[in-house]
Amino acid sequence: MSLAVFMETPICLVENIDGELKLNPHALQILTSITKPVVVVAITGQHCTGKSYLMKRLAGSNPFFSLGSTVQSETKGIWMWCVPHCSKLDHVLVLLDTEGLGDVEKADSKNDSWIFALAVLLSSTLVYNSMNTINQQALEQMQYVTELTKLIKVKSSPNAAREEESEEFVGFFPDFVWTVRDFTQELKADGCPITSDQYLENALKLSHDMSPRSLPLLLPSNSQGDREITDKNGRVEMANLSRECIRKFFPKRNCFIFHRPTEDKSLLACLQHVPDRQLEPSFRNQIDRFCYYILSNAKPKTLSGVIMINGRRLGKLLETYVRAISSGDVPCLENAVLSLAQTENPAAVQKAAKHYMKQMALKVDLPTETFWDLLSVHTECEKEALSIFMKHSFKDENLKYQNELVQILETKKESFIHQNEELSTEYCQTQLEYLLQSLREAISKGTFSVPGGYNRFKKKREEIINNYYQMPRKGLKADEALQMFLQSLAVTEDYILQIDQALTEQEKALEVEQIKREAAEKEKKLLKQQQVEMQQKMEAQQRSFEENMNQFKRKIVEDRYKILEEQKMILDSKLKEQKKLMEEGFQMKAAEMNITIEDLQAKIKDIENQNSSWMPMLLDTAGTIMMVMLPGEGKIAGLRLKALATSLSK
Structure with a gap:
């Protein structure tokens, strides 16, 4: 099915009906039909800030999300638009436009939190859109990021410590891009020009504007002044918490600012229909830079840096998340991954087995001339x-x-070996039966029941054998079928020999001895062929065993490398965060991070020294494969390896 056909326009993926999130079956079917890796860009932010316009520009197509011209929020739930990725040819770009946060018409603000959490869980790049500037108010409106650890958990264990668990979020969370619309300030700090990224980092510096007299917001105050100080410090605490969460959860973050697209208010009301030439040149350049960055840098969606996500997997994850939310539970990333593995791994087995059967059918022309011809393929x-x-x-x-x-x-x-042998036997027997017809006709006519008839019979028999050897595609059962054919002629041959009065008793004895000798030689040759085939089969099984183990070890090494790189990235972000805290004067907070940093360093060291930790698994796998593939003593050796693996894992 072509993406251009089924995604000519966006479609609602997650419906928000009376505060309840429900999946749109048709949209889910579209998503799960995508077998290529997906780059997922979700945009979220306050309502009526122009989120849908950004998504339209990223899609680069004529259709567009519903763009409201009034103060009423237009986009409800989460809308999806899948388009071919413009630069990653084997990937699909999945754009998600989320319902505006902070809509006054909503009765339950918790609904906003779940929309935001789903955007984080589904995306590989999260775009947060706001207006005018990144100030205290904008940071206070980012309280949704502070609730993520309440709405999402990494580990399924009820005993998992929340602080320890929060460090694992980075491996699941997307890159973060903050966009600021209608930006009117100068990008300067201390009189010097700065980049938009530096502007974001300056805005995320923790604030010291807190009075020692500040009281918890829920406690009563004795005076209006105390209440003002308390409210102010409460807002500062909330803004600082938002800053800390953004810095902790999103180590890779960028910022883009946009000037007003036009000063003509009548054009702003219908921006989706305004041609680029009527927009401000600076705005066009800023939009182009934003789109180029997202399309060039947004990564494919992965889980924990190792598991590549395609549309089918993303749809399964979405079903798991929404089901948990609807049941009043908290989505668990570990459970979601395990649930996904339970459906994806059997599919991987079937996909691999199907490929094997297809390739064998294409490459093997049964019956093969030799046993090795089949085993090599x-x-x-x-x-x-x-x-x-x-x-x-x-x-x-x-x-x-x-x-x-x-x-x-x-x-x-x-099964292929058995089929190969059956086809060879059937073909050879058919051909021998055809060649035997002329011999039978001669016997029935009495051609060999005369003096010297036995020599005539032998000559005819050799002629049949020679013709048989010249026939192609007899397969590996050629000699065995011929041996059975000669055995079937033994009684007839003895009869012709007995009635041949022209032969002397001595000649008869010599002929009988010669017949026995030839039969013994053919039997010996057949036995040798069977021994060779058995040896080739054992060698093929040994190669299969080695290939299984090599690919398993290679996957372990590759996965360990990816996990190591991810942990190093997390450690690097923590070290940078600690340095920032120290520079900003938060020495105690910086010191509190030492335990987390030491734990990460220890985890990295453990991963780097994990050469022996997966040895029991490797031995157990080797034992299982040997028991499946190898005969006799190979099975016994496999049992011993599995016993050794059990003892090492204790």
Whole structure:
């Protein structure tokens, strides 16, 4: 299905009906039909700030989100627009426009918090849109970011410490972009020009404007002055909390400012219809820079830096999140990943097995001339299948699904071997039966029941054998079928030999001895062929075992590298945050971060030294694969490896 066909216009993905979030089945079907990785850009912010216009510009198409010209919020719930990514050819750009925050017509502000939380959970880049400037009021309006740890949890364990858990959010949260519309100030600090990114960082500096006499907001005050100080300090605390949360949850953040698009108020009321030439040049340049940055830098959506998300997976995650919210529960990222793995890993097994069968059908022309011809193609197709499984699987606890794939491929390989032998046997028997017709006709006519008939019979038999050897595509059962054919002629041959009066008793004995010798040689040759095939099969199984282990170890190393890079990124952001706190004069807050930083450093060291931690899993997997693939002593060795893995894991 073409994206251009089913996404000509945006569609509501999450409906907000009377404060209850519901999924639109049609939109969900569109999303889950996308098998390519997705770059998800969500835009959120206060209502009537022009969020939908930014999304329209990012889409770069004629259709547009509903853009209100009145103070009433137009976008309800979360709207989706999927378009081909302009620079990442194998990716799809998923744009999410969220309902405006802080709408006075809403009865329940908690609804805003859930909309914001879903935007964070679904996106790889989150755009927060505001008006005029990043000031105290704008930061106070960002209270939604301070509620994230209440609305989302990383670990499923009820005993998980919230402070420790919050450090894990960075691996799941998107990059952050703050856009400021109708910006009229100069980008300067201390009289020097600054960038918009520096402007954001200056705005996120913690404020010291707090009186020692400040009281908790919920306690009564004795005077109007006390109440004013308390209210002021409460706002400062809230703004500081928003600053801290943005700095902690979104280590990668940028800022873009936009001047007014036009001074003509009549044009502002219908901005979606205004051609670019009627907009202010500075605004056009700023919009172009913003779009270029987002389309060039927005990353594909991943979970914990390792799990690549496509449309199908994003839809499954969305279902899990909305189901949790609707039931009054808090979405758990760990449970969502495990739930996704339970549907994706079986699909990865089937995808890999299907690829194996398709490639075997294309590359193997049954019956094969030799056993090795079949095994060599099997080895190649098995390697491709394992690679596909590794690419599409994740969180394969105890290698359950990889072992399942190994068993499936082994069963299918044996099926191909059996089919190969059957086709070869059937073809050879058919051809021998055809060649035997002329011999039977000669026997029925009495051609060999005369003096010297036995020699004539032998000559005819050799002629049949020679013709049989010249036939192509007999397969690996050619010799076995011929042996059975010769055995079927033994009684007839003895009869012709007995009635051939021209032969002496001595000649008869010599002929009988020669027949026995030839039969023994053919039996010996057949036995040797079977031994060679068995050896080739064992060698192929050994290669399959080694390929399974190599790909498993390679995936462990790759995943460990990604996790290590993510942890280093988190550590780097914490060190920078600690340095900022010290520069801003918050020595105590900076000191409190030492425990978190030390924990991250220890975790990184553990990951770097994890060469032995996954050894029990590796041994257990090796044992399972050996028990599936290897015969006799190989199965016993597999049992021993699994026992060793159990002892090491204790």
